[in-house]
Amino acid sequence: MSTVVLLALTGLGLGALYFLVASGLSLIFGLMDVLNFAHGALLSIGAYGTWWAASGHLPAAGSGGFGFVLAVAFGTATGALAAVLLELALIRPLYARPREQVLATVGVGLAVPALLSAIWGADARPFPGPRALSGTFGLLGAQIPVNRLVLTGAAVVVLAALKLFLGGTRHGLVVRAGVEDRAMVTALGIDVRRAFTLVFAIGGAAAALAGALGGLYFGSVDPGQGTSLLIFAFVVVVMGGMGSITGAALASVAVGLVQQFANYYTTAGLGDLAVVVLLAALLLARPRGLTGRLA
Amino acid sequence: MHSTIPAPLGADAGHGTLPAPVLRLQDVGWTVGGATIVQDVSFDVREGEFLAFIGPNGAGKTSLFNLISGLVPATEGTIELDGADITAESVPARARRGLGRTFQTSSLWPAMTVADHIRLAAQAATGGSYRIWRRAARYGRQVDAVLERTGLAERAESPAASLSHGGKRQLELAVLLVGEPRLMLLDEPMAGVSAEEVPALTDLIRSLHRDEGRTVLMVEHHMEVLLGLADRLAVLHHGTLLALDTPQAVMADATVQQAYLGEAL
Numbered sequence: 001m002s003t004v005v006l007l008a009l010t011g012l013g014l015g016a017l018y019f020l021v022a023s024g025l026s027l028i029f030g031l032m033d034v035l036n037f038a039h040g041a042l043l044s045i046g047a048y049g050t051w052w053a054a055s056g057h058l059p060a061a062g063s064g065g066f067g068f069v070l071a072v073a074f075g076t077a078t079g080a081l082a083a084v085l086l087e088l089a090l091i092r093p094l095y096a097r098p099r100e101q102v103l104a105t106v107g108v109g110l111a112v113p114a115l116l117s118a119i120w121g122a123d124a125r126p127f128p129g130p131r132a133l134s135g136t137f138g139l140l141g142a143q144i145p146v147n148r149l150v151l152t153g154a155a156v157v158v159l160a161a162l163k164l165f166l167g168g169t170r171h172g173l174v175v176r177a178g179v180e181d182r183a184m185v186t187a188l189g190i191d192v193r194r195a196f197t198l199v200f201a202i203g204g205a206a207a208a209l210a211g212a213l214g215g216l217y218f219g220s221v222d223p224g225q226g227t228s229l230l231i232f233a234f235v236v237v238v239m240g241g242m243g244s245i246t247g248a249a250l251a252s253v254a255v256g257l258v259q260q261f262a263n264y265y266t267t268a269g270l271g272d273l274a275v276v277v278l279l280a281a282l283l284l285a286r287p288r289g290l291t292g293r294l295a
Numbered sequence: 296m297h298s299t300i301p302a303p304l305g306a307d308a309g310h311g312t313l314p315a316p317v318l319r320l321q322d323v324g325w326t327v328g329g330a331t332i333v334q335d336v337s338f339d340v341r342e343g344e345f346l347a348f349i350g351p352n353g354a355g356k357t358s359l360f361n362l363i364s365g366l367v368p369a370t371e372g373t374i375e376l377d378g379a380d381i382t383a384e385s386v387p388a389r390a391r392r393g394l395g396r397t398f399q400t401s402s403l404w405p406a407m408t409v410a411d412h413i414r415l416a417a418q419a420a421t422g423g424s425y426r427i428w429r430r431a432a433r434y435g436r437q438v439d440a441v442l443e444r445t446g447l448a449e450r451a452e453s454p455a456a457s458l459s460h461g462g463k464r465q466l467e468l469a470v471l472l473v474g475e476p477r478l479m480l481l482d483e484p485m486a487g488v489s490a491e492e493v494p495a496l497t498d499l500i501r502s503l504h505r506d507e508g509r510t511v512l513m514v515e516h517h518m519e520v521l522l523g524l525a526d527r528l529a530v531l532h533h534g535t536l537l538a539l540d541t542p543q544a545v546m547a548d549a550t551v552q553q554a555y556l557g558e559a560l
Contacts, residue, residue, distance in 0.1 A: 189390030
């Protein structure tokens with residue numbers, strides 16, 4: 001029983017990471033038809049930004065208490081800023097040329113990890129987290145690492161904030177309509193490009209938050225973290241339905257749980273394969289994804 | 296202090312001086328891939344006028360609407376809206392000048408509610424804001440008024456996909472009306488609408504023209520609908536303007552009988 005509880009909560013924590021990456025990826029694809037292969041790089045920027053700040057380089061930030069919150073905020077803001085720069089400098093000039101766009105984002109996705117390892121080395125760096133978050137707590141006989149709860153909580157907060165933003169704000173309205181039919185939004189006289197930049201900023205912030213909290217989950221940061229998480233985030237986006245935040249949330253939980261349980265009860269590595277099989281089965285049954293619609 | 300702008304000589308409301316047309320097309324043509332779709336089309340639309348376009352399928356009616364709304368660029372001639380040359384302007388730029396259009400096929404966001412459609416249109420009409428967290432609900436009164444006006448108030452929270460064809464057409468009109476358009480282009484607003492819903496939709500369109508004095512251009516196949524609505528009928532045939540006159544005069548025209556009414560039967 002205790003193993004099941006541990007596996008379930010770890011799966012949820014992993015699913016939370018997937019959701020933070022996939023939510024932005026899904027909105028960006030839904031609204032702009034852009035497959036952002038640089039999304040993993042945004043996660044890495046968030047992870048290294050938080051690690052850099054928490055290691056004492058940023059005044060007032062640190063590895064404990066409020067200092068750590070500040071470090072996470074710094075990492076998240078850096079990721080959002082990087083995403084905005086990416087959209088303005090690389091994606092926007094290439095809107096009419098999807099092939100070049102894919103190449104450009106793949107390029108950034110390769111260049112950023114290379115740059116990070118050139119500066120800080122290719123080896124994993126220990127991640128300085130607050131002591132309160134590195135401990136465990138007992139639940140139904142299992143010792144659960146606290147960071148699993150932090151991750152899940154953060155993902156739930158981000159999900160709620162995104163739903164509020166999409167459902168109740170002016171820009172959220174533009175984004176939702178744009179995901180359904182972008183040409184019609186333009187025909188109304190609304191400049192959707194502003195929504196593009198905004199969605200990139202939100203997606204970048206969520207991915208960078210995943211990087212910052214992923215440091216807690218893995219206990220370290222390394223340049224390749226973003227890329228390996230991105231693969232599963234893509235699986236989640238396809239399963240959840242492009243542009244659907246609720247779909248991404250459901251699919252994240254499913255992927256995280258299946259991966260954890262299959263890896264434990266079968267051979268390590270088979271869980272990752274099981275996720276792909278799950279994707280194939282779902283696409284055969286419901287080609288449009290879990291929800292087939294937005295929000 | 297009042298400052299008055301002196302009127303140019305001869306521009307007073309003297310005899311024979313008509314106000315500037317809302318829309319003016321001069322020798323407008325559209326050639327694509329060597330094929331001429333629209334050719335030498337010229338006409339003026341006065342403020343408050345209802346001009347309807349008829350013609351057989353492929354006559355260029357929708358293409359002409361695409362040229363006026365800016366969806367495709369005119370390869371010949373000029374298009375003016377309120378005296379300004381808009382020939383080279385984009386769709387959003389023309390929309391901001393007050394040119395609103397509906398499409399032949401329903402052009403809605405199926406998963407969004409009726410009220411969300413109106414809120415989005417209200418946002419387009421009032422211009423964007425850079426404030427990210429601005430609640431959409433602040434358009435409340437404007438949304439209610441338009442929903443009431445178009446008979447959609449009871450279905451405000453239904454997704455657009457759940458509306459009947461007639462309901463979808465009403466919603467499209469509502470989306471247009473929020474922007475208080477100078478000129479409304481309606482492309483076959485009765486297409487796909489059930490026979491029971493046609494009279495109500497016709498009444499709505501008529502009241503936009505008669506009661507609110509809106510300037511309307513409309514493409515329509517239902518002749519009986521147009522005869523009670525349009526001030527003038529324009530007949531398009533092979534991309535050219537075959538006739539442009541009052542409905543009675545057009546119906547009596549022998550060439551029109553042959554080109555359109557003959558083929559339609």
